[in-house]
Amino acid sequence: MIDNGLLVQMLIGALLGLSVYLPLAAGQLSLATPAFYAVGGTLAALLSTRWSALGATADGGFPVPSLLLEMALGGLLAGLLALLVGRLVLRLQGIYLAIATIALVEIVRVAILNLPFTGGAVGIFAIPQPFATAAGYLLPALALLAVAGWLCQRLERMPLGRAMAAIRDDELAARCMGIDTTRVKLSAFVLSAVLAGSTGALAAHFLNTWNARQGSFDASITTLAFVILGGSRTWLGPVVGGLLLTALPELLRPVGDVRLVLFGLVILLGPVLAPQGLITPALLERLGGWGLRSATDRKTEEAQP
Amino acid sequence: MSQPLLEVRELSRRFGGLLAVDRVSFAVQPGEIFGLIGPNGAGKTTLFNLISGVTPPSSGAVLWRGEPITGQPPHRLNRLGLARTFQNLRLFEGLSVLENVLVALQRRPRSSAAGGLLNSAGHRRAERQRLQAAWQLLEELGLTALAERQAGTLAYGDRRRLEMARALATGPSLLLLDEPAAGLNPAEKDQLCQLIGGLRQRHQLTVIIIEHHVPLLMRLCDRMAVLDFGVRIALGTPEEVRRDPQVIEAYLGTGGHAS
Numbered sequence: 001m002i003d004n005g006l007l008v009q010m011l012i013g014a015l016l017g018l019s020v021y022l023p024l025a026a027g028q029l030s031l032a033t034p035a036f037y038a039v040g041g042t043l044a045a046l047l048s049t050r051w052s053a054l055g056a057t058a059d060g061g062f063p064v065p066s067l068l069l070e071m072a073l074g075g076l077l078a079g080l081l082a083l084l085v086g087r088l089v090l091r092l093q094g095i096y097l098a099i100a101t102i103a104l105v106e107i108v109r110v111a112i113l114n115l116p117f118t119g120g121a122v123g124i125f126a127i128p129q130p131f132a133t134a135a136g137y138l139l140p141a142l143a144l145l146a147v148a149g150w151l152c153q154r155l156e157r158m159p160l161g162r163a164m165a166a167i168r169d170d171e172l173a174a175r176c177m178g179i180d181t182t183r184v185k186l187s188a189f190v191l192s193a194v195l196a197g198s199t200g201a202l203a204a205h206f207l208n209t210w211n212a213r214q215g216s217f218d219a220s221i222t223t224l225a226f227v228i229l230g231g232s233r234t235w236l237g238p239v240v241g242g243l244l245l246t247a248l249p250e251l252l253r254p255v256g257d258v259r260l261v262l263f264g265l266v267i268l269l270g271p272v273l274a275p276q277g278l279i280t281p282a283l284l285e286r287l288g289g290w291g292l293r294s295a296t297d298r299k300t301e302e303a304q305p
Numbered sequence: 306m307s308q309p310l311l312e313v314r315e316l317s318r319r320f321g322g323l324l325a326v327d328r329v330s331f332a333v334q335p336g337e338i339f340g341l342i343g344p345n346g347a348g349k350t351t352l353f354n355l356i357s358g359v360t361p362p363s364s365g366a367v368l369w370r371g372e373p374i375t376g377q378p379p380h381r382l383n384r385l386g387l388a389r390t391f392q393n394l395r396l397f398e399g400l401s402v403l404e405n406v407l408v409a410l411q412r413r414p415r416s417s418a419a420g421g422l423l424n425s426a427g428h429r430r431a432e433r434q435r436l437q438a439a440w441q442l443l444e445e446l447g448l449t450a451l452a453e454r455q456a457g458t459l460a461y462g463d464r465r466r467l468e469m470a471r472a473l474a475t476g477p478s479l480l481l482l483d484e485p486a487a488g489l490n491p492a493e494k495d496q497l498c499q500l501i502g503g504l505r506q507r508h509q510l511t512v513i514i515i516e517h518h519v520p521l522l523m524r525l526c527d528r529m530a531v532l533d534f535g536v537r538i539a540l541g542t543p544e545e546v547r548r549d550p551q552v553i554e555a556y557l558g559t560g561g562h563a564s
């Protein structure tokens with residue numbers, strides 16, 4: 001069954017799905033999300049266990065404002081890293097970018113594993129808890145998702161978001177229309193990193209322990225699957241994909257080991273049965289027709305002269 | 306003569322063993338419609354790629370209002386006032402017709418990302434202006450009825466006009482048209498001719514147009530250059546070019562419809 005703990009995990013999945021979606025919305029297949037997630041999580045784990053000014057109590061409690069501060073710092077650090085790395089790797093196209101970003105994930109993982117202060121393979125444990133129960137994490141996770149969704153929604157009506165869509169369709173044509181594609185791609189990459197970094201900071205507290213395994217290559221593939229299954233043409237796609245694919249292994253637990261096979265089948269068959277993903281702009285438009293006014297609809301109305 | 310808007314000097318581009326553009330020079334005056342003809346493979350599109358910054362030249366220089374601009378990236382050149390269309394149509398196929406034009410209106414007017422995120426009054430005003438400009442361009446190019454259609458689903462002639470609308474949306478002073486009449490029937494070609502003339506008037510444009518259909522070019526252009534195997538073999542008014550013996554031999558003489 002879906003309990004609060006699983007709900008929080010699902011929301012984290014949705015957030016990571018959005019983090020993969022942002023560069024993809026600009027045509028960039030970046031798998032770096034787990035690296036930025038790891039950076040944010042490690043920073044939060046370190047700060048909250050080492051820096052007493054944040055207010056961790058002896059019985060493992062933690063002030064909520066300090067959590068929010070860590071989420072901001074986690075996003076900031078991940079964003080700065082993305083700014084540095086992005087200039088380099090975003091020159092690569094397609095599969096080469098994917099491979100370079102996987103390399104980044106590995107570098108970050110090995111670095112965190114071997115740094116003298118990150119606890120090695122065991123990692124950092126007894127991370128203080130701002131909330132007594134898992135339910136407490138629902139609010140900040142939902143709030144972060146709301147901010148991310150709002151950002152994606154705003155992007156669609158802004159030059160930056162339109163430039164991203166243009167680059168995705170035809171980068172050369174976009175350049176010839178005056179779009180500084182390097183800058184636009186870097187912006188999407190940095191936004192993606194900020195989101196993953198903040199999510200990592202929240203996740204570190206929620207999970208209570210944090211180690212290098214949190215940001216590994218398999219997470220690159222899982223988070224990509226969120227976007228592929230959910231669809232990458234609208235930001236609701238990766239949200240739905242992240243929610244579903246995080247919940248599925250847990251919901252399938254009663255069927256035993258077969259669950260991994262079923263999970264694999266969903267990932268395999270999803271793109272075959274729904275190549276555009278589950279959530280497409282066309283679907284949203286149809287939903288709009290049923291009375292649920294969709295973003296696409298409103299955009300159309302607004303556009304009339 | 307006044308200062309040319311665009312000048313190419315001894316411009317060359319080599320692809321392996323092939324000199325696709327071979328020391329080509331000419332200057333285009335403000336307000337002119339300048340034709341570029343030549344058989345297939347003569348290097349016309351390559352020349353556009355060199356001028357628009359898509360391909361770096363092997364040697365030579367491009368000057369914009371007398372200033373060298375060789376080697377600048379395409380988006381910088383576009384912001385200077387140089388826009389182009391593509392022979393092989395490169396629309397943003399997943400976007401609507403209106404969005405294709407809006408993308409190109411990014412900077413007219415400019416608005417800050419922060420304003421956009423917060424949907425500030427300034428941003429809303431800028432968006433209204435962009436929308437208004439976009440609808441006006443669609444109207445001018447006869448695309449209003451198709452505004453919500455996905456660009457990838459348009460008929461061929463409509464795509465060609467959308468390419469022009471999108472290029473115009475960047476607010477150019479120089480428009481490079483790469484075979485805008487290709488694939489159009491004679492009636493459509495006539496309309497296109499009038500359209501280009503009208504656009505030049507209303508947008509104070511200078512135009513360089515690549516076209517195979519010689520009568521159309523003769524009618525439309527103030528001056529023209531002829532390319533053959535990468536070399537500029539003639540330059541002048543349509544009358545002068547028509548009488549040029551080298552041109553007659555290389556191009557017009559062989560039927561004049563190499564495409």
Ligand SMILES: Nc1ncnc2c1ncn2[C@@H]1O[C@H](COP(=O)(O)OP(=O)(O)O)[C@@H](O)[C@H]1O
Nearest residue numbers: 320323325343344345346347348349350351352
């Ligand atoms: N990117 C490229 N790489 C190699 N050869 C090219 C490239 N672009 C064009 N060419 C060659 O340069 C010559 C001129 O091509 P192009 O400029 O397209 O001619 P046109 O537009 O006049 O028909 C052709 O022989 C073509 O094959």
Ligand SMILES: [Mg+2]
Nearest residue numbers: 349350351392
């Ligand atoms: Mg050509």
